[in-house]
Amino acid sequence: MTSIPVAAERAHATAHPDKAGRTGGRPGESRARTRKRLARVVVGLLLTGYGLVSVYPFLWMVSAAFKDQLEVVSGGHLIPENPTFDTLIDTWNKLHFFDFFLNSLLVTLYTVVLTLVIYAAAGYAFAVLRFPGRTFLSRLFVALLFVPGVTVMLPIVLLENEMGILGTHWGLVLPFVNGGAPLSILLMTGAFSAIPAELRDSARVDGAGEFRIFLNIYLPLAQPALITVALLTAIPTWNEYLLTRVSLSDPSAYTLPLGLQTLAAESVPHYNNLMAGALIVVIPVVLLFLCLQRYFVNGLVGAVKG
Numbered sequence: 001m002t003s004i005p006v007a008a009e010r011a012h013a014t015a016h017p018d019k020a021g022r023t024g025g026r027p028g029e030s031r032a033r034t035r036k037r038l039a040r041v042v043v044g045l046l047l048t049g050y051g052l053v054s055v056y057p058f059l060w061m062v063s064a065a066f067k068d069q070l071e072v073v074s075g076g077h078l079i080p081e082n083p084t085f086d087t088l089i090d091t092w093n094k095l096h097f098f099d100f101f102l103n104s105l106l107v108t109l110y111t112v113v114l115t116l117v118i119y120a121a122a123g124y125a126f127a128v129l130r131f132p133g134r135t136f137l138s139r140l141f142v143a144l145l146f147v148p149g150v151t152v153m154l155p156i157v158l159l160e161n162e163m164g165i166l167g168t169h170w171g172l173v174l175p176f177v178n179g180g181a182p183l184s185i186l187l188m189t190g191a192f193s194a195i196p197a198e199l200r201d202s203a204r205v206d207g208a209g210e211f212r213i214f215l216n217i218y219l220p221l222a223q224p225a226l227i228t229v230a231l232l233t234a235i236p237t238w239n240e241y242l243l244t245r246v247s248l249s250d251p252s253a254y255t256l257p258l259g260l261q262t263l264a265a266e267s268v269p270h271y272n273n274l275m276a277g278a279l280i281v282v283i284p285v286v287l288l289f290l291c292l293q294r295y296f297v298n299g300l301v302g303a304v305k306g
Helices: 004-015 017-024 026-066 069-072 084-095 097-129 134-142 149-163 172-180 181-193 196-205 209-222 223-241 244-246 257-265 271-305
Strands: none
Touching: 004 181, 026 271, 069 271, 084 097, 084 271, 097 134, 097 149, 097 172, 097 181, 097 223, 097 257, 134 181, 149 172, 149 244, 172 181, 172 244, 181 223, 196 209, 209 223, 209 257, 223 271, 244 257, 257 271
16 A cells, blocks of 8 residues: 555656656756757857858958058958058049949949839739749749859840940849849749738729739738848849959949959059958948848748748
C-alpha cells in the first residue's frame, strides 16, 4: 500500500508538471536546450563577424574622405586625426560633380518613372486579367531573371547606334527599363495577386472600368511593392558603370560613376579625393534606402505571399 507522503508527492508532480520536469529533469531535453542556445550564440557571433568585415570598407571610405592625402597614404587609425571637409569640397569643385550628379539624377528619375508606369500595368494584367499565353509569358519573364545583362551588351549598343540614341541619356534609360522587366513584373504580379478579387468585383458592380479599378483600387493597395520596385530600379541605375562607359563619350553627359572614374585615371591618384567622390556617389542611395526600408521589406513580403 502506497504511503501518504509518496502519494502526496506524486499528486503534486501531476498538478505542477513544469516544476516536476525542472527538478526531476529529463537529460535529453536539457541537452537539446543547451545545444540550441549554443547554436544561437555561434550563429550570432558569425553574423556579427561577417557584418564587421562587410562594413569595414565602407567605414574606411568614409574615414578617408575626411583625411588629407598624406594621412591616407601613411595609414594610421580609422578615425581621422585631423578631420576636414576640404577634401569633399575640393573633389566636388574639381570635377564639376554637380553636372554629373544632375545627369545621374535625370537618368534615374526617367528610368524609375517609366519602369513603374509600364510594369505596374503589366503586373496587373498578369495578376488579374486572363489572356492567351499568360502562363507562358510569366514563366518566360522568370527565366529571364537568370540571363546576365552583359550578354546582351553588344546587341544593345548596335541597336542604339541604328536608332541614333547611342551616346545620349535615352541610350541608358531604355536598356535600364528593359532590363528591369523580369523582376519588376514578378514583384508587381505577386502584389496584385494578394489583393482580394472581391474588391474588383464590387467595383465592377458599381460601374467602374478596368482602368479605374487599376488606378483607384489596386495601385494604392500595392504601394509597398511600387516602392520596392522603385528602389530596386533606382539603386542599380544610379550605380551603373559598364553600360555608361560603353555608351557615353561626351564628358558633359557623364553620370557620377564615370565622373568618379576620371579621378582614378589621374597619373598620380589622390586616394582621399577618390574616397570623397565615392562617398558623394553613395550618400543619396543610402539615404533613399534608409528612408524607404520599411516599405521595401513590406513590398517584398507582400510580393512573395502573392
